[in-house]
Amino acid sequence: MLEVRDLHASYGKVEVLQGVSLDVADGEIVGLLGRNGVGKTTTLKAIMGLVRASAGRATFDGVDLTGLAAHRVPAHGIGYVPQGRGIFPNLTVEENLFLGLRSEPSAQQRALIFDRFPQLQERLTQKGGTLSGGEQQQLAIARCLVMQPKLLILDEPTEGIMPILIKEIRSEIRKINKTGVSILLVEQNLVTAFKICSVIYLMEKGAIVHRSSAADLKTQPDVIHRYLGMAA
Numbered sequence: 001m002l003e004v005r006d007l008h009a010s011y012g013k014v015e016v017l018q019g020v021s022l023d024v025a026d027g028e029i030v031g032l033l034g035r036n037g038v039g040k041t042t043t044l045k046a047i048m049g050l051v052r053a054s055a056g057r058a059t060f061d062g063v064d065l066t067g068l069a070a071h072r073v074p075a076h077g078i079g080y081v082p083q084g085r086g087i088f089p090n091l092t093v094e095e096n097l098f099l100g101l102r103s104e105p106s107a108q109q110r111a112l113i114f115d116r117f118p119q120l121q122e123r124l125t126q127k128g129g130t131l132s133g134g135e136q137q138q139l140a141i142a143r144c145l146v147m148q149p150k151l152l153i154l155d156e157p158t159e160g161i162m163p164i165l166i167k168e169i170r171s172e173i174r175k176i177n178k179t180g181v182s183i184l185l186v187e188q189n190l191v192t193a194f195k196i197c198s199v200i201y202l203m204e205k206g207a208i209v210h211r212s213s214a215a216d217l218k219t220q221p222d223v224i225h226r227y228l229g230m231a232a
């Protein structure tokens with residue numbers, strides 16, 4: 001469904017993406033891992049049209065995303081939760097949730113969200129900025145689900161979240177995936193990546209350097225150490 005081919009992107013003169021290629025198949029949870037600063041977020045932004053690709057392309061169900069303005073990308077069925085969540089702190093939870101809709105949310109749209117995130121329903125009038133980190137992450141994910149995406153792109157959803165709550169986020173991602181939504185997940189938390197991803201890409205210096213199933217990667221501590229600098 002998502003095909004990224006030889007994507008290049010620069011900030012000024014610095015070429016941050018030097019030919020990124022990856023695929024997300026229908027129904028899959030795919031992980032994109034790598035050290036700080038290797039270009040994970042930039043890859044996601046280039047897919048979403050938030051950073052212009054200087055060469056290569058990203059296509060989604062046959063649609064070339066690279067030529068689209070950023071605000072047109074979500075309508076093709078892609079939800080994006082940016083690193084740091086992108087909540088509007090001065091808007092209420094309710095305003096944040098339904099921001100992407102052109103009209104008032106239907107009862108069905110509200111039910112879809114509140115069945116999954118009952119905690120948010122209790123906080124509808126609270127300002128987004130006053131939510132806890134975990135609640136903001138839920139709000140950011142819920143805001144995407146309102147738009148009923150086919151693919152959800154998550155940039156470090158467990159960053160800054162208490163270890164005890166990481167398990168919850170993991171299970172939410174799994175549940176969302178079970179409803180037929182594919183996931184592209186950038187993640188520093190190796191345990192989370194291993195537990196929920198089927199395929200994992202490792203990135204270094206603006207390019208993909210390794211692709212394997214999560215199960216295979218688990219058996220390659222040398223690869224994990226080389227590209228992530230940590231033990232599995």
Ligand SMILES: Nc1ncnc2c1ncn2[C@@H]1O[C@H](COP(=O)(O)OP(=O)(O)OP(=O)(O)O)[C@@H](O)[C@H]1O
Nearest residue numbers: 011012016034035036037038039040041042043083
């Ligand atoms: N707006 C920008 N202008 C200039 N350079 C940038 C900009 N955004 C990112 N960079 C640089 O591009 C490189 C890749 O950044 P990116 O945010 O994609 O990395 P990342 O893999 O997501 O890192 P992290 O794990 O820390 O989130 C870094 O060297 C970063 O400093």
Ligand SMILES: [Mg+2]
Nearest residue numbers: 040041042083
């Ligand atoms: Mg990043």
